[in-house]
Amino acid sequence: MTSLTRILMKPRTAKGRQLTPIVPPTNVSGHALIAVIAIMTFLSCLTLGAVTLVRDTAATWQSQIAREATIQIRPSDQVDMDVQLIEAQRIAAGFPGVRSARVVDREATARLLEPWLGTGLDIDELPVPRLVIVTINEADPPDYQALRQALQDKVKNASLDDHRNWVDRLVAMSRTTVTIGLAALILILSATVLTVVFATRGAMAGNGHIIEVLHFVGAEARFIAAQFRQHFLLVGLKGAAAGGFTAILVFIGFSWWSARNLATPEADQAAALFGDFSIGIDGYSGVAAIVVLIAGLTAITTHLTVIAYLGDVDSHHPDQN
Amino acid sequence: MIRFENVGLRYGMGPEILRDVSFHIPARSFQFLTGPSGAGKTSLLRLLFLSLKPTRGLITVFGKDRTRVSRRELPMIRRRIGVVFQDFRLLDHLTTYENVALPLRVRGREESSYRNDVIELLKWVGLGERMHVLPPVLSGGEKQRTAIARALIEQPEILLADEPTGNVDPPLARRLLRLFIELNRSGTAVVIATHDLGLMDQVDARRMILSEGKLDIYD
Numbered sequence: 001m002t003s004l005t006r007i008l009m010k011p012r013t014a015k016g017r018q019l020t021p022i023v024p025p026t027n028v029s030g031h032a033l034i035a036v037i038a039i040m041t042f043l044s045c046l047t048l049g050a051v052t053l054v055r056d057t058a059a060t061w062q063s064q065i066a067r068e069a070t071i072q073i074r075p076s077d078q079v080d081m082d083v084q085l086i087e088a089q090r091i092a093a094g095f096p097g098v099r100s101a102r103v104v105d106r107e108a109t110a111r112l113l114e115p116w117l118g119t120g121l122d123i124d125e126l127p128v129p130r131l132v133i134v135t136i137n138e139a140d141p142p143d144y145q146a147l148r149q150a151l152q153d154k155v156k157n158a159s160l161d162d163h164r165n166w167v168d169r170l171v172a173m174s175r176t177t178v179t180i181g182l183a184a185l186i187l188i189l190s191a192t193v194l195t196v197v198f199a200t201r202g203a204m205a206g207n208g209h210i211i212e213v214l215h216f217v218g219a220e221a222r223f224i225a226a227q228f229r230q231h232f233l234l235v236g237l238k239g240a241a242a243g244g245f246t247a248i249l250v251f252i253g254f255s256w257w258s259a260r261n262l263a264t265p266e267a268d269q270a271a272a273l274f275g276d277f278s279i280g281i282d283g284y285s286g287v288a289a290i291v292v293l294i295a296g297l298t299a300i301t302t303h304l305t306v307i308a309y310l311g312d313v314d315s316h317h318p319d320q321n
Numbered sequence: 322m323i324r325f326e327n328v329g330l331r332y333g334m335g336p337e338i339l340r341d342v343s344f345h346i347p348a349r350s351f352q353f354l355t356g357p358s359g360a361g362k363t364s365l366l367r368l369l370f371l372s373l374k375p376t377r378g379l380i381t382v383f384g385k386d387r388t389r390v391s392r393r394e395l396p397m398i399r400r401r402i403g404v405v406f407q408d409f410r411l412l413d414h415l416t417t418y419e420n421v422a423l424p425l426r427v428r429g430r431e432e433s434s435y436r437n438d439v440i441e442l443l444k445w446v447g448l449g450e451r452m453h454v455l456p457p458v459l460s461g462g463e464k465q466r467t468a469i470a471r472a473l474i475e476q477p478e479i480l481l482a483d484e485p486t487g488n489v490d491p492p493l494a495r496r497l498l499r500l501f502i503e504l505n506r507s508g509t510a511v512v513i514a515t516h517d518l519g520l521m522d523q524v525d526a527r528r529m530i531l532s533e534g535k536l537d538i539y540d
Binding site for chain 2: 019020022024025209210212213214215216217218219220221223311
C-alpha cells in the first residue's frame, strides 16, 4: 500500500473545532446591502406609522362626535324656553341608549356666542336658540328617529341633531386618507422589495466564485443555497432591525415631544389633528412584521439567485484554452 | 469509466471546437491530454467534468448517458471526479486546511471525522507547515498543491488536472508528477492536460493529442 493510500484509508478521529464560514463575513457590498435594507425598512415603517396614526385619529374623532347629540330649541313668542328645555332634557334622559342630558345654561350659551357677539351679552334680548347636550351610550345608541319624534310631539320648535352628517363625512375622509396611506405603503413596500432584490443580487454577484467552487467540489444545490440563505438572512435581519428600530425611535421621539409640549398652542393644534402621536400596539406590531418580511425577502431572493446561478453554471460556456 | 463516441462541441453558432472525438478512459489509467493553445483541451476537460453538454455524440460517465443525468444527480457524479483547475479556484477567505477539507465539509461531514486525514494529506503534498495560511500568501506552487490536495481528499475515481505544472518550476513540476503517479498507483485514473513536453517525456503514458478539434491517441 502506498503512503497516499495509507493516508486516505486510515481511520478517522480527532476533535472538532470552529471552521470559517463558507460564505465570508460581510464585505463592502454586504455593508451597502445592510444600509439599503435599513433605509427602505425605515421608510416603510414611517409610512405604516403614519397610516396607523391617521386611522386611529380618525377613529377617535368619529367616536368623539358620535358620543354626543344636540337638541336645539328655537325661540318663539308662544314658547317658555326654560320649560321646553327641561321637558326636552327629561324626554332625552329617559330614552333608552342615552347616558345623560344636560341643558346648556345661559352663561354657557353666551360664552359660545362670545366670539361673534362680544362680551356682556344678555341672552334674553336676542332670539338665540338654546341647546341640550345629549350623551349617547356608544355601545347601545338610541333610536334617533323615535327620539326625534318624541321631542317633536312634546317640545315645540325642538330639533335633534345626531351629528350623522359630520360622522359620515369623517368616516369618508378617514377611509380616503387610510386608503391613500395604504396605497403609499404598498408602493413603498414594493419599492423596498425590488430594492432588496436588486441589492441582494448585487451583493451575491461578488460571491459567484464561491458558488462555482462549491458546485465543482460536489455540493448539492440545497447545501449551497442554505449557506447563502443563512448568511443573507442575517444581513437582512441586521438591516431591517436597524431601520425598524430607528423608526420606533422617531415615533417615541414624536410622542415625547407631544407630551412635553402638552399645554402649548402648537401641541394643542398637533394633538387636535394627530392625537398624541402614539402609534399603539398595532403600529409596533406592524413595524415588527415589516422587519420580518424584509429579512425573509432577502433570504428568499438569495435562495432564488443561488439556484438561478447554479443553473447558469451548468449551462455556462467557458472560454476556450 | 468515461467513454466519448463521436462527440462534437460548438459554442452557439460558431465553428465546431471538437469534432468526432471518440475515446475511452479506463479505470486506473494514466494519460496526458495535449495540443496547441485553442485546440479545445479545456473544453474537453469540461465535457469530462460534466460542466458542458456536447452538441452531438454520446458521452457515458460511470455507465450513465450524459444526456440522461439530471441536475440532482450531477453532484453525486462530480464527487467521483476530482478536478484541479488551471487557476486553482481556491477560496481566499478559507485557510489551506479548510480549502482542502471543503469537499468533505459540503458532504455534511463532521470536522472531527476528517481532520487527521486532511492534515496528513497536506503533509504529504508538502504543505504541513502552511495549513493555517490563507491562499493569498501562498506561492503559485503551494496553491497548485492545495488545489491538488482538495481534488484528492475524497479519493476520486478519476482526477482531471488542467495545466497542473503551468505555474511551477521544473523541480516542483517533477514532484507534482510523482504525486500524480502515486495517486494513479493507488487506483485513481488520471488525465493531465498540459503543454509541457518535458513533463510528458518523464512518463510512459497514453497521449491524447488535440489538434484543430480532432483527437489523435498514441498508446
